[in-house]
Amino acid sequence: MTIENQNFLAEKEAPVNCSGVYTEKVPNHEAENGFNQKRKQKGSLKKKLLIASVLALGAYAAYTTITRVSYYDDRTSSIFTNPDISEMYVKYLSNRKRDLNIEIVESIPVAKRSEPAKSHKRAKCNDLTFDEGYVTDSNEAFGRTGAVATDEGRCSQIGIDVLKEGGSAVDAAIAGGLCVGLLNAYTSGIGGGGFMLIRKPNGESETIDFREMAPSGSKPDMYVANNTLSTFGGLAIGVPGVIRGYELAHKKYGKLSWSRLFQPTIKLAREGYVIGTPLANSMRNREKDLRTAPGFLEVYFSPNGTLLQAGQISKRVKFSETLEKVAKLGADEFYKGETTKSMVKAIQDAGGIITLQDFANYKPEIKKTQVMEYNGRKVITAAPATSGPVVSTVLNILQGYKLKQASKRPLSTHRIVEAFKFGFSLRTDMGDPNFVDNSFIINKCVDKEFGNSLRARITDDLTHSYQYYDLKNEIKNDRGTTHLAILDKDDMAVSFTSTINLHFGSKVIDFNTGVIFNNEMDDFGTPGLINAFGLPPSPSNFIAPGKRPMSSTAATIVEKDGKVEFVLGAAGGSKIITSTTQVLLNVIEFNKSLKQSVDMPRIHNQLLPEITEYEKGYPQFVLDSLEMKKHNLTVMSPGSSIVQGIRRLSDGRINAVSDGRRFGIPAAY
Incomplete structure (x- = not known):
């Protein structure tokens, strides 16, 4: 690889920050790429011209909003801010790669922007279904034989x-x-x-578990005197x-x-x-x-x-x-x-x-993997010392809600956050299976009755303090990481x-x-170090010679009809769990493309600290709803989680996406 080619892959233009754009309805994710023939057949030219005509009439009147679109960069902006209709529609067509006649679009006159609305007006729209905005513009690749998604384009190649x-x-x-x-x-x-x-x-x-191992001279209390x-x-x-x-x-x-x-x-x-x-x-x-x-x-x-x-x-x-x-x-x-x-x-x-x-x-x-059924698919995750069982627990809770039928996105978001909290509570009891018996947790997290019992405890109008979720020990954060997703011609997948x-x-x-050496010993818990919430560290994750610390990694592979449909995973410490789950839900439940799902803003709650983090660009009306349910909201640091994903589309093509938050570039052929 020449230096010139390296330079192109390393310094490709940074992803566009398109945070805060969301529409009431988005076309089917496979149709947007122009490959879904069935949708093309249904979407006749007559129907498209009718839609364009209605849009034009609405623009002339300047009072009728056909599709609500919000362009905002902070929480004070309004979902009723109405951009120039022609600008909005051209951007809409460009982003979705629609095939309407551009002359129709260019004929639409300019409409004036409306005045920003206040938050109390947003509350009136809480019963509508909106889509999240997009906080990045991730790179994607398409092929029919194989794909590789990493956070470095040269490595994908x-x-x-x-x-x-x-x-x-x-x-x-x-x-x-x-x-x-x-x-x-x-x-x-x-x-x-x-x-x-x-x-x-x-x-x-x-x-294959090749997690770092504690040295033979390690002791549980080796960091008590100086935890740095x-x-x-x-x-x-x-x-x-x-x-x-x-x-x-x-x-x-x-x-x-x-x-x-x-x-x-x-x-x-x-x-x-x-x-x-x-x-x-x-x-x-x-x-x-x-x-x-x-x-x-x-x-x-x-x-x-x-x-x-x-x-x-x-x-x-x-x-x-x-x-x-x-x-x-x-x-x-x-x-x-x-x-x-x-x-x-x-x-x-x-x-x-x-x-x-x-x-x-x-x-x-x-190690054996953990397998569960979700929405007609087989979801494969890794067992402890990874956090695969946490992902399984969250999905087990959520599958009883039929999120796809939910008309209120704020409520769905609240339920997802609550499921995260129950999942993280479970994580504190897990550890290296050579030292800790995780069998009870592994069996429980995919048990439907267990999922039903946790779901029954979720209240739709209110969140709760950490004690409500049966947390016994502190939640240890890990950080860093990189993730790679690979799918080959033989349908072998690696996450x-x-x-x-x-x-x-x-x-x-x-x-x-x-x-360069790791500092993975920091992922263990240390006896006697009580955290700010008065919780002790988890004995399941105490240091012992030859022991491997718990990890937040949550590599996931999904099968549908006997073939690989998704290869997913993330970097980002504890946010690996929530980001991987959200991307999967965005595609399966909310009908997004893989790229849209990766680009959408994320939300995170790991039970402690008692905050719900959100990426800037998350829809304000959803945040308003969460605040009403007593969630303590705070803005997430940019680039906190980085997802790599591969998806096999219904037409047989392979779609690879590398998260724009770390400027990744996938490759496919």
Whole structure:
């Protein structure tokens, strides 16, 4: 890949911020792309001309609003703000790729804007069904054979190249994951861990768990005296699992050679790569930390000591040499070789307790998946230590509402938030299955009677304090991560989340190998540290030698009629759970395209702290309704969750979408 091509993929124009646009009715999501022949047949030219005529008459009168549209950027704006009708309609046609005669549109005269309405007028419209606005303009790709969605366009292309060469979805996941670990090194890499949810061509599924592991010298109270040691420095590092996880996945499902999968990333690291905007932003925000380590100074700073910027070239030559060794000698080089010795020394020099034996003892694990039925589909998620059961619980609650038939979107949103709260309460009882018996929770979360019992406790007119949801322990946040979604020609799907936790993990980098290490030990709970709500940490997630901390990852694969329909997942810590669920609901329940579903603003509630977060651009009338139900609302930080998704459309095409919140670009063929 040339530097010029890298530059195009890394610095593609940032997604347009089109927050706050919503319409009363949106055409069927498959029709908008011009491929739904049945809808085209139904939508005759006569019918289209009639619609256009009505719009024109309404514009001339300047009093009749055919379709309510709101353009607002803050919570003081009105849903009755009426833009120029011709401007509105042209934008509507452009966004939806409709095929009406443009001459009809151009003939519509200009209408004056109405005065902004007050919030009490909005309340009168609460019984209407509106659609959310869009907070980003995500990139999408279409194909018929395979697709890869990542948060870095160059990595999506590397994955597609693997598929085109006859590689499996697992091959593409490994090649793409290695790439993201270089180009977005602040989120993931071979110094971290992850989970790979795999749906085989025969319909069977499993999860490969290569989550980081607590060192043999770990103790439950090791951070009581100084809890900052769990986030920064050598003591924060868990034994990395990525390379062993890749090895196991490749041995079971790989088609191309192990070495082949490493070559694109080796070349990028050795010859140089264009720094993308997300990496540059993270580097700038953590410049002080990066300056403390010679390994970071060598790769992210210019010779005169200035921090590299987006669009400039970075080289990680030592890291490329490490990848070359692992590609040639296998995973043992990382866990039992000279590379291991260098990494252990770097970790211990930074105050860590990981030993050579800890690396040698690390083993990935194959776990059963959790499967449930939802709306005529089979939903596959990973079991603990992931948060797949939380997603299952939320869906189990919501499927009794028949959301598709709901005429009031505010009420549906309230119910979704309440389901989130019950799901997060359940999460505090889960832990590493090698140390905690999760069988009761795993069985309960898909049990219809259990879903019915939780649904019966949701009150449509009011939310409640955290005690109402049976919360016993504090909710531990995790952060960071990257996600990849892959679908190949054989209907093998991979939903794969990898992380080093906080941006640049522990901020420890081995100068000799170039490996950046995680700070995953921070995802454990620490005994005795009572949170601000008076809740103790969960014993299920206490530190123990060889234990893996709970994760918010929620990789999801959905089947319909025996074939893969969706491959979904997200980055964003605890918001992974809520963002993945919302995107799925937006398509299945609210008839949105995958791109629309990803672009729509999200809402989040994890029970504690007692706030409901919303992305700027969320419909004001929905927020008003939530406030009336006593939700404590606060604006979500931009880009808090990043979704990657693939969908098989009814006509057989494959649609891949990479979230514009991190400027991702998918690929398909």
